[in-house]
Amino acid sequence: MKALVYEGPWQMPLREVPEPEPGPEDVIVAVKAVGVCGSDIHGFTGASGRRIPPMIMGHEFSGEIRAVGAAVTDHRPGERVVVQPIITCGQCINCLAGLPNICTNRRGLGMMTTNGAYAELVCVPQQLLYELPAEVSWEHGALVEPLSVAMHAVNQTPIQLMDTVLILGAGTIGLMTLLSCRLKGAGKIIVADLSPHRLEVARKLGADVTVNPAAEDLGEVVRRYAGPAGAPVVMEAVGVTATARQSLELVRPGGHVTWIGNAMPTIEIPMQQVVTREVTIRGVYAFNVEFGRAIETIRSGRVDVSPIIEQVTPLEEGPQIAHDLAKGTLDAIKVVLRP
Ligand SMILES: [Zn+2]
Ligand SMILES: [Zn+2]
Structure with a gap:
């Protein structure tokens, strides 16, 4: 089968690899x-x-069951599924x-050393399968x-009805955080990102205020809309030093900062800003019951994720896409590969 094999930094060629063999479960x-x-x-x-390396990435995927292991009784070939990758x-x-x-x-499909779905076929333990309703597209x-x-x-994150929320980062996770904050009853939602294009999509998805910190004073904008003390809730969806620091500077005393971004392993932050202002910093990782609920959120139309998908392309294009996204020459929010 064809797969994109990650062989080392900046190396992810399309290769012909053996098809995976299912274990009994x-x-x-x-x-x-x-x-x-x-x-x-x-x-x-x-x-x-x-x-x-060497491994196959890809942990956000849907597909159709091709074959089942000897002990699998609840699933059969042809079923439409979405796979919880952890x-x-x-x-x-x-x-x-x-x-x-x-x-x-834990191990994640398509993470560390475990193969994932940048491939024609992927082997999945049966307990990770969720039904993909007929009315939800493969891309969704x-x-x-x-x-x-x-x-x-x-x-x-403790968000009270009508709290002003600041979201740092308008990538896929930042934008989906925007949709989720809206569902939870947030008031004004301010989204900050360096990409004018991403800010435009944020506005399309319902952001009240968008800020490009390269062009505007982010602190001034936050104080204007959230009050002089800062925002009660800040969601960090980038994962680098600059935005982690902004999250602490722009939250109000006693406020809540949630760190979702996971890019830099180590950052330096002003500790006293946290201690003397009683700021709560919360790390969040992956999901639990939310996976099944996310399927229903999309199926029911409570959120429309369509504007987030900006490119749908064959698997073969994956190496170029990865290169261009890493270089920053492609500013597409979500690219979906179709093996
Ligand atoms: Zn991911
Ligand atoms: Zn465990």
């Missing part, structure tokens, strides 16, 4: 749509260290506490995973 999914995630690009360049142990303290997203033994199915991440971030 596995299914083989023929990938119909797979999203290119920012974390894949940070892995592609080697910046995050979270993709260990494999958990079910036995560690976090799994037992109902927090499988932070399972100490590929957006269930990032929407789940944003819904989890918003679920973990």
